[in-house]
Amino acid sequence: MKINVKDHKFDHLRGLSATDRVSEKNRLAGQGREILERAGEVMDEDAERAFSEVEEQLEFLRHVTEQESRIRSLYAGGSYEDGDTTNERTVRSSTPKKQTLSGLQILTREQSVETWGRDNGYATADSEGASFDKFIRGIVTRDWQGAEQERALAEGTLSAGGYLVPTPLASNVIDLVRNQAAVIQAGAQTIPMTSQTLKVPRLTGEGTPAWRNENAAISAQDLTFDAVTFTARSLARMVIMSRELFEDSDPAASGIISKSFAAQIAVELDRVALRGSGTPPEPRGILNTSGITTTTHGANGAAVTYDFLLDAAGTVLAAGYMPNAHVVAPRSLVSLSKAKDTAGNYLAAPAGLLPIIPTRQVPVNNTVGTSTDTSEVYTGQWNMLAIGIRTGFEIRFLQERYADNNQVAFLATMRADVQLLQPAAFVVDTGVRG
Incomplete structure (x- = not known):
């Protein structure tokens, strides 16, 4: 405009x-x-x-x-500039x-949404240090003592649907979510969304260079692109807390409430990133995206070994990508750690084994044939998984619903989406037993 x-x-x-x-x-x-x-x-x-x-x-x-x-x-x-009167003035630093994040469309796991928001004009330097916990505490108790900055941010954020969390505070919680999500730890990228939909271009064909004779025609080898469309979908999460937490806790203590919100959201974000059905409003995860490689292990599954992980990494390499981590159920990690030779000695992990990241969002009760206790292993070049997140979210304070237990509840609504930038960069092993 x-x-x-x-x-x-x-x-x-x-x-x-x-x-x-x-x-x-x-x-x-x-x-x-x-x-x-x-x-x-x-x-x-x-x-x-x-x-x-x-x-x-x-x-x-x-x-x-x-x-x-x-x-x-x-x-x-x-x-600054030199103060001389010559025609040539030298700018020194x-x-x-x-390094600024201004204009960046995709963030790596090391880059924060909070910094991105400030560098792109969605927050000011004066909003640094504002506390999400103090903001929530002020909403509940109306006690803004020691939280003048948060009170200023809260003004004008109340709408008919609830409180719109100011961008500086929302970004802080989003970064906490990212820190706790296994897929982000593995290397998934974050795309801050400032609108309902966002298109991100991706390369689908590179062509190949060709040797040529002198004066011979050069055949055209165009790069081909398409676009991945992110559509912000609503994720609601309820957090219930004791009223005493707000009335008795030190308002200067930070992190209790924001970490609780972040932990619940991170759990669901991991689940949909890995196993989302793709049936609206749920995003489509890796498992249900066409173009990935799925490896089965017999009619009834098989006990996990290091070979599962090494073979999966090899498949990703063969597809032209660089695998960097495996995401597994905690049970699989424990089973691999307990592997022993015939003499009862623990086996050393093979050289070149990629980092293994456990998450409870990988199930251990899938049915394969007659087995009802199978799991999955996810291997890939994880920066080819992108999570689009709207840079703000809404909180509705449910004051009366749990009043008889002297509790307060918040309904947090966040909007996000999951897309694979290159499905061929991922392998899912199914039928994995402990």
């Missing part, structure tokens, strides 16, 4: 502090959401005009934030420039 930033209609937004800008952006976002909810599928002229005004104000605040961020970056980088 293009606006005239010099227009006097934005005068009331000029001169706001960074904290006040965050508060105003959250208020406007809540106002826009309410306009859409009231209007339904079709907006009349008044609703369109009101919504356009909200959009323009948000765009102005985004412009001011980006401008301030650029100035901060120049200052932080120590860049006293310190190396910090």
